[in-house]
Amino acid sequence: MSRVLIVGAGLTGSLCACLLRRELQGRVQVVVWDKAGGAGGRMSTSRPPDASSHSADLGAQYITATPAYAQSHHSFYSELLCAGVLQPLDCHIEGLQQKDGNKNYVTPRGADLFLQHHVTGVYRRGASWEVARKAGDSETFDAVVLTMPVPQILQLQGDLVTLLSAQQRQQLDCVRYSSRFALGLFFSPEVTFTFSWGAKYFTDNHCIRYIAVDNRKRSAEAVGLGPSLVVHTSIPFGLEHLERDKEDVQPVILQELHRLLPNLPQPISIKCQKWRYSQVLTTVPDCPGHMILLQAPLLICGGDAFSHSHFDGCVDSALSVLEALKTSLKV
Known part of the structure; x- marks a missing residue:
């Protein structure tokens, strides 16, 4: 063998x-x-240092299937959907440029x-x-x-x-690869966000490119658990700070996050991830x-x-x- x-x-x-x-x-x-x-x-799912049931996708946020791939890879999509590994993404993503015929999916559970x-x-x-x-x-x-x-x-x-x-x-x-930082912010159960979107793209911010409410994105409001917020930086910001320790970059991202969302409550835990090799830019x-x-x-x-x-x-x-x-x- x-x-x-x-x-x-x-x-x-x-x-x-x-x-x-x-x-x-x-x-x-x-x-x-x-x-x-x-x-x-x-595409892995991260959890806070206290090992609670909170979760946050600090890597890929969702999967987009074009009509051509939805047909040629139908068996894979069908099996993953039937097994509950994937489910349709139905939350509102502000700033998403959706193309006709494309379908978005999210993983309701992690690995x-x-x-x-x-x-x-x-x-x-x-x-x-x-x-x-x-x-x-x-x-x-x-x-x-x-x-x-x-x-x-x-x-x-x-x-x-x-x-x-x-x-x-x-x-x-x-x-060539893009580089970026990602933050996972985990909140207590009594926290409720005032904004309506499940995720949002920011096109005019040097530091932050994308923010998502992880449980809204997954359509999974867990009983007894607070929400999780995911923050992805822009590619230029990631490249600019790539050689710095993530512990030094985290306060910079948080400062900009509080400027964008000034009424954001204090999280009970934060996890920072540096993606040196994020998406492939040149194959x-x-x-x-x-x-x-x-x-x-x-x-x-x-x-x-x-x-x-x-x-x-x-x-x-x-x-x-x-x-x-x-x-x-x-x-």
């Missing part, structure tokens, strides 16, 4: 693992490693799978790969799929750098959804950097990686 390691439990990696288990069960052992404390990557396996190096060992991690022993795999952000792939120790062709290196070096050109770095043993890259930075781009990449794995492993 071949051992396949998927590095990254974001959307592409998680879907690829699911499809491999579903189609090749009993013939392939699938292992997923992620350095974070929970699955989901940039709570804990992994904490930080990959540091990939080493070729004959017909296999030895994969090292920050804490713990190395393990050997027959195939490795790398779905983390491209700059993190290029930082891996081992044989990766020597395997890249000049063209591949040039293509990967061209990938690998003319790419089928993956890049094979070595055919045997198989080392392959996937993710939205090899398609486009949306839910459907991640689905396209996962399907592309799946076909490459099936061909390489001859299963």
Whole structure:
């Protein structure tokens, strides 16, 4: 039985693992490693330090399906909707430029799978790969799929750098990401917001680009829990403060937030997230959804950097990686 390691439990990696288990069960052992404390990557759900049932989406806010993808990826949307993983987004989002035919979805629940396996190096060992991690022993795999952000792939120790062709290196070096900060503000149960919208875009503010009332966005008014507020900064602000500690940037964002919402109550808890690699701005050109770095043993890259930075781009990449794995492993 071949051992396949998927590095990254974001959307592409998680879907690829699911499809491999579903189609090749009993013939392939699938292992997923992620350095974070929970699955989901940039679509993960965060909770306050007190580990209460409050939640806030500090990454992706909702999924937009175009008419074309709603048709070609109908089976995925249908399964996720039937399972309750997705539901239609029906709250009012002020400032959203909605295109005709597009449908928006939100995840009513978050993800709570804990992994904490930080990959540091990939080493070729004959017909296999030895994969090292920050804490713990190395393990050997027959195939490795790398779905983390491209700059993190290029930082891996081992044989990766020597395997890249000049063209591949040039293509990967061209990938660019936006950067931003996100705040989750958690309030006591007696707090009620006076504004009517569930989320709002701010187009004329240097610091803040988007604010959402998390429970309104999910259409989930929890009994006994206060609301949660999500704040996303603009791309220019994120780039300007990228190398600063998030603890130093948090007061700057809060000051601007209170200028925009002067009557905002005092939260009982705040969580700040720095997204160094947020949405992909420049993808690998003319790419089928993956890049094979070595055919045997198989080392392959996937993710939205090899398609486009949306839910459907991640689905396209996962399907592309799946076909490459099936061909390489001859299963």
